[in-house]
Amino acid sequence: MKAVCWMGKEKMQVHDVPDPKILNPRDAIVRITSTCICGSDLHLYDGFIPTMEQGDILGHEFMGEVIEVGPGVNKQKIKVGDRVVVPFTIACGNCHSCKDQLWSCCDNSNPNAWIAEKMMGYSPSGLFGYTHMLGGYSGGQAQYARVPYADVGPIKIPDGIPDEKVVFLSDIFPTGYMGAENCNIRPGDTIAVWGCGPVAQFAIRSCFMLGAGRVIAIDRVPERLEMARAAGAETLNFDEVDILEALQEMTGNRGPDACMDVVGMEASGHGAMYAYDRAKQLARIETDRPIVLRQAIMACKKGGTISVPGVYGGFVDKIPFGAYMNKGITMKTGQTHMMRYMGPLLERVQRGDIDPSFVISHKLPLDQAPEGYRIFRDKQDRCIKIVLKPWEQQLAA
Amino acid sequence: MQRSSASFDHFSSQLPFGPKTLVLGAAALVAYGLTRRSKTGTALAAAGGLLAYKAARGQSTESSTHAVFLLNASPEQAYKLWRNFKGLPRFMAHLKSVRELDSRRSEWIALGPGQREIRWHAEITDDTPNQRIAWRSLPNSDVYTSGSVEFRSDPQGRGTFVSANVRYGIPGGSVTSGLAALFGKNPEFVVREDLRRFKQLLETGEVPTTRGQTHGPRGIHGHTEQVLFREKTNLPDPQVALAYSHSA
Incomplete structure (x- = not known):
């Protein structure tokens, strides 16, 4: 089969590799019909997250048809022929964390848990195509994928809904939604959202679904700001204004009730702090550039909430923890507890509350994935979200 | 000095490879550092030398290890899975097979570096259903080992604490520490x-x-x-064939 492989920093290549096999009793094999490039894949593209290996198959946002199941899979839950969306977190469904609905913290799904424990104390769940520290599982930017614990994660999709409307249930829609839920929104609240990428677009819309009065979205890419405005958000361009001053002005010197960091470890900014982070990150003495996190702590209302769906990999410097403590801020974070949200959000799509396909800017055949990574990273060609089609040679759009 | 030595032991016990590998790695660091002919190179060589010295000195003939996990199951279920000795290789990655000879004695075969077979006979010294199993190797084995595993219900009802204590050694007191010599890995890690x-x-x-x-x-x-992250060697074999044979 064809698969997108990580061959080094900024080196994604499509290779012919053996088809995946069932390895464990609760595995399934899925024939992939749609798969996406995620903003978090760009951290791998840029080589900022350790424990990738040459030849690793990328991709954690995919859906398709189940073509084989292992002998231990609960056939009531999933069977051959089912059309499914596969969540990016791998969860066993039986451990303490899973029973607590903390699916992305599954105790059991990471075979390399010891590596993650060195960096984090305890290991979160395994992920598809996202470093050996987080499991080393081959990902879904391919024609087929092996899905462990297949009776826990994948959600069945009824026929009649096109892939484009449901494929984002694999990560970015639930991730944006959990980011909004973590803001503890009360009716009428003002939420500031850093970043207007694909996850943020869902986060902005989810804030309104959960009762926010105002959403202030921050970015500098014109088409992304435009897409945020289309959802009803006010926007700020950080190339043009001082974000802290602008937020003070807009909230009458009170600050947003909640701040959401949907940017993570490769944030952009201006001034001395940005240069400092950039230099330290290049010298590999700081893994992450926490520019947004610092701003969010400073901007947040006293007693407010910070929600961090943006991905961080390791260590950050110069966090204004005094501000965080003295202002009595609450922070909520985490990889998305996918299985909590996929069902309810599928219902919203079916009801017509939202059509997630609005975020797609490009559809490409799998062969063009390397080009896709480049334009997505460099925000060229008005690229916002890329869907890859593994079985097609040529696509019109 | 005492303290730094203790923390070094702690550090080395966290690694997935044994002291021999650590000495080799440290020696490589010295060689690399010396060829650099720079201040950084000298510093690397010095660090490597210190590491090699500590790793070589830290080896002992016997190792005692402890591990504990709180798991979502009853003590009865945990005891039952462990007490089925012939099933131990399913989770003890280095075991090839365990054969029960009678109600107390069993024959164990492990695989060391280069697929070398290591055999020993063991006897059960305590078998308290749903609470504790203890064992020790019998004389004339390739390896001296003893250990116990305890199953204790969490008072708050959050599952079962399973704690294992295992001691390994080589009869006659070889230079290298027991399990590391056997499996090329650090005992604590294993x-x-x-x-x-x-x-x-x-x-x-x-x-x-x-x-x-x-x-x-x-x-x-x-x-x-x-090789470093042991994708091939640290991970258990796929279990689907086994599952098919169970269901057949």
């Missing part, structure tokens, strides 16, 4: 990972693995990382 796999098997019915999965070309760099 016992903790075995117990983690026990938890995974008990809770989910399988042990997670990526061994044998498809991937792209690894290249020289990738192959080196594979």
Whole structure:
């Protein structure tokens, strides 16, 4: 089969590799019909997250048809022929964390848990195509994928809904939604959202679904700001204004009730702090550039909430923890507890509350994935979200 | 000095390879540092030298290890899975087979570096259903080992604490520490990972693995990382064939 492989920093290549096999009793094999490039894949593209290996198959946002199941899979839950969306977190469904609905913290799904424990104390769940520290599982930017614990994660999709409307249930829609839920929104609240990428677009819309009065979205890419405005958000361009001053002005010197960091470890900014982070990150003495996190702590209302769906990999410097403590801020974070949200959000799509396909800017055949990574990273060609089609040679759009 | 030595022991016990490998690695660091002919190179060589000295000095003839996991199952279920000795290789990655000779005695075969077989006979010294199993090797074995595993229900009802204590050694007191010599790995690491796999098997019915999965070309760099992170050697075999044979 064809698969997108990580061959080094900024080196994604499509290779012919053996088809995946069932390895464990609760595995399934899925024939992939749609798969996406995620903003978090760009951290791998840029080589900022350790424990990738040459030849690793990328991709954690995919859906398709189940073509084989292992002998231990609960056939009531999933069977051959089912059309499914596969969540990016791998969860066993039986451990303490899973029973607590903390699916992305599954105790059991990471075979390399010891590596993650060195960096984090305890290991979160395994992920598809996202470093050996987080499991080393081959990902879904391919024609087929092996899905462990297949009776826990994948959600069945009824026929009649096109892939484009449901494929984002694999990560970015639930991730944006959990980011909004973590803001503890009360009716009428003002939420500031850093970043207007694909996850943020869902986060902005989810804030309104959960009762926010105002959403202030921050970015500098014109088409992304435009897409945020289309959802009803006010926007700020950080190339043009001082974000802290602008937020003070807009909230009458009170600050947003909640701040959401949907940017993570490769944030952009201006001034001395940005240069400092950039230099330290290049010298590999700081893994992450926490520019947004610092701003969010400073901007947040006293007693407010910070929600961090943006991905961080390791260590950050110069966090204004005094501000965080003295202002009595609450922070909520985490990889998305996918299985909590996929069902309810599928219902919203079916009801017509939202059509997630609005975020797609490009559809490409799998062969063009390397080009896709480049334009997505460099925000060229008005690229916002890329869907890859593994079985097609040529696509019109 | 005492303190730094203790913290070094702690550090080395966290590594997935044994002291021999650590000495080799440290020696490589010295060689590399010396060829650099720079201040950084000298510093690297010095660090490597210190590491090699500590690693070589830290070796002992016997090792005692401990690991504990709180798992989502009853003591009865945990005891039952462990007491079925012939099933131990499912979560003890280095065991090839365990054969019960009678109600107290069993024959164990493990695989060491280069697929070398290591055999010993063991006898049960305590078997308290749903609470504790203890064992020790019998004389004339390739290895001296004793250990116990205890199952204790959490008073708050959050599952069962399973704790394992294992001692390993080589009869006659060889230079290298017992289990590391046997398996090329650090004993603490081996016992903790075995117990983690026990938890995974008990809770989910399988042990997670990526061994044998498809991937792209690894290249020289990738192959080196594979050795370092043990994609091939630290992970258990796929278990689907076993599951088919159970269901058949």
